[in-house]
Amino acid sequence: MTNTPYNPAQEGAQMQFDGRMSYTDYLQLDPILSAQHPRSDAHDEMLFIIQHQTSELWMRLALHELTAARATLQKGDFRPAFKMLSRVARIFEQLNSAWDVLRTMTPSDYTRFRAALGQSSGFQSHQYRLVEFILGNRNPAMLAPHAHRPDLLAQLEQELTRPSLYDVALSHLHQVVPLPDAILTRDAAQPYAPSPEVTRAWAHIYEAYENHWELYELAEKLVDLEDYFRRWRFNHLTTVERVIGLKRGTGGTSGTSYLRRMLDTQLFPELWELRTTL
Template sequence: MDPSKSLTYTSYLKVKELLELQQPESEPEEHDEMLFIIIHQVYELWFKQILHEFDKLRVDLEAGKTWSSAKTLRRVLTILKTMVSQIDVLETMTPLEFNSFRGFLQNASGFQSVQFREMEIICGMRSPHVINVHESQPDLQQNLLDREKESTLWESFCAYLQKRGYNIKIPERANEQGLVHNPSEYNQTKLVEIMKDDPEAALLCELLVDYDEGLMEWRYRHVKMVERTIGTKRGTGGSDGSKYLRQTLNNPIFPDLWAIRAKF
């Protein structure tokens, strides 16, 4: 092997290429734009990792693998907490500092994050508007359409319960807007029995609730960060800013697991 081509920390992680990806648009360059870029690039990397974990999680659930599924869910939960904590860093930037380069962002908006939309789709969320936003980028739009054909987390979890011998119904996809599955009183009755009698399955139920709660926490912190930075102004790219984000709060992706809390 040519010693000059041996693997190093720098070459393995593509550090040189990575550090060239932060390219501020402001002229003259505003100091805080670098932080803004890095934070959002890191978010995209975490989204990529969560999607990677979701791909494994759904396969393991459908194969009935309890502990592998639990381990993956715990990893995703830890990543989610890290993502929430990154908002603390972003909030060190004042409204004046953000406004100093906001105009240079033109139509770029976090609303356009395809990977986050992929996460939402896997969680069971549907929005034709989100698909249509990417009409000018058919390859990205296709990513979302392909994700819509895949199993949702809830479908995979119901398949897991069937694998364990429970007469759980795989939910029908009833909605084109919002949560694709409707709550099921039949499944809720079965879930109460499972929570009482099957500690392993109950553990996964609680981890899914942890994820659902963590996602709502992420949305809440995101809303408050936007409100303290731009107030009620419209977001970049013409989005509704905090008004739109507030509409996404308190929308659980596993409503059956929340409903059974009142049935014990």
């Protein structure tokens, strides 16, 4: 044991960055770490801001992965898409863990700065809406909160013109078990309605999975993803209920009632239904 201070430069570590790329430069940390602007003197407002900013960063990555997974699946390249979908599931695991930190804020803590939020609410997150749209939970009525931002509205409207991730999965399912035209030619911008024909088609894949490994694994990747997504929704609900009870949300939603209703929304309904029918 020695008390001699350790100098990384002696082992070749780069210590001078004048005019060279540094860690702070590469990650653009200056704008990121200066983007927190509490509107009150409440201690816990910083927690609230960072919780939501980091969630948006994770959703940025989820969108990156989901977009790539869909494009890869459209080309019929299953294996890379499986890795991307697994990553998205783990992203939502990270988002779930973040609620544990926010739950250290008590109702009294939140009351001190809640008025400073004005009408802003997570309900208005365009990235969250894009995630839902890509996964297939599409509702054109949800475009309205973004009408004041033509750039964000355009992104959401464009997404509604594309097949959802589940639509792409169904197109592959159709190659093995023909699906009704009404499923294949439906208006992709509208909410997806469960179909018994689709349930039976997926059940066929599960019953003979040895012959349909790629579709079988795709189905399980989707279920895994929705499982983590549901947990995130549930933890969102319980966190909100713990902090504000049954009050209305800052954005005017019914608060916990709205979030509880979202728990009943299934992204890939037939993949859950078939578990009863098998």
